[in-house]
Each structure stands twice: as C-alpha cells, then as structure tokens.
C-alpha cells in the first residue's frame with residue numbers, strides 16, 4: 396500500500412500494492428496503523444459502493460457540512476474515472492481551486508479526501524464500481540455541494556456529462572457558498 400501526497404494539502408493518492416500469483420493478485424488497501432502513523436484518519440464510520448453504468452456519468456461536487464464534515468477514502472474497483480476535488484477550506488493555500496486525477500480499477504487506485512474538500516467524478520468507461528469509506532455517518536440534513544459546471548471554477552470535464560442527477564443540476568455556485576472568495580483564486584487547476 397502506497398500513500399503519496401497529491402496537489403492539495405491533506406490529499407493523498409493511495410496505491411494498492413498487489414502481490415501477483417498464478418491465480419491473480421492480493422494486496423493491502425488500508426491499514427489503521429499505517430494510516431495513523433501517516434497522520435491520516437484510521438477509523439471509518441460507514442462504507443459505500445457506487446456503481447455507474449454509463450461512460451460520461453457525472454456525480455458531484457459533494458461534501459457534508461459540520462458537524463458531519465467527513466474524510467473519504469475512495470477506491471476504484473472497476474472501470475476508470477476522472478476524479479475532481481475542490482478545496483473549500485478558507486485557510487488552505489489552494490482554497491477555491493480544483494485538482495483532478497484518474498483512478499482505475501485495473502490498479503485499484505484510490506484517493507484520500509480530507510474534510511473541507513468537495514468531491515465529484517466523471518466515468519471514463521461503462522460499468523464503474525467505486526468503494527467509499529467515510530469518517531462520519533451519512534447525514535441527509537448535512538449534504539451540500541457546489542455546481543460541477545460553476546463558471547468561476549471552470550472544471551475541465553473530459554466528456555459531455557450524462558446521467559447527472561436533478562440534485563447535481565441545481566447545486567449552488569461557489570460564489571453563493573463562499574461570497575468572500577475572489578474569482579482570481581479560482582479558474583486555476585492545481586497542478587499535481
């Protein structure tokens with residue numbers, strides 16, 4: 396299992412160190428001790444599976460508000476996704492900016508997403524399966540989000556979005572949830 400910092404403070408790529416053998420492979424994806432030693436959340440409240448059937452499916456940008464703000468460990472088990480993070484932490488050097496990475500099931504690659512980051516993805520293949528670990532329970536009353544097509548963010552999505560939920564089509568713009576954020580800080584992809 397590899398833990399590598401990525402683009403924004405507190406975000407890490409998580410790599411699955413597979414041990415191949417004639418049957419296939421086996422490897423560790425999470426270890427509470429290793430995560431704790433690295434200063435990462437090492438206890439999860441809930442885990443979820445997310446299945447998307449069509450290439451181009453876009454979900455996001457989602458987060459939970461306090462006191463249910465959550466850290467997520469996301470692992471791609473099947474298919475490929477373009478994963479996007481938006482930094483909503485006012486004290487962060489990358490506040491109001493976004494970064495992106497590709498995750499795929501072939502390598503079971505993952506990303507560790509700290510509290511204060513809005514998360515979304517677009518599938519790059521049919522039949523995507525994702526595994527989520529959440530540090531806090533799901534709380535519908537604390538579900539929040541930012542528009543995936545916010546013009547101030549100008550997130551670059553690789554494909555025309557399909558199968559976007561009604562909720563995601565009506566999420567607020569960043570300027571509505573962070574009025575003090577000057578547009579000059581946004582429109583920049585944080586280069587990894």
Ligand SMILES: Cc1cn([C@H]2C[C@H](O)[C@@H](COP(=O)(O)OP(=O)(O)O[C@H]3O[C@H](C)C(=O)[C@H](O)[C@H]3O)O2)c(=O)[nH]c1=O
Nearest residue numbers: 443445454455456457458467514515516527532533560
């Ligand atoms: C998030 C969640 C949802 N649900 C129920 C609520 C709905 O009936 C159904 C689908 O929920 P939603 O449309 O919010 O699912 P996504 O659009 O895939 O949202 C998720 O994907 C984005 C990209 C994320 O990062 C979040 O983890 C999460 O918001 O599952 C639950 O029962 N538990 C949960 O933890």
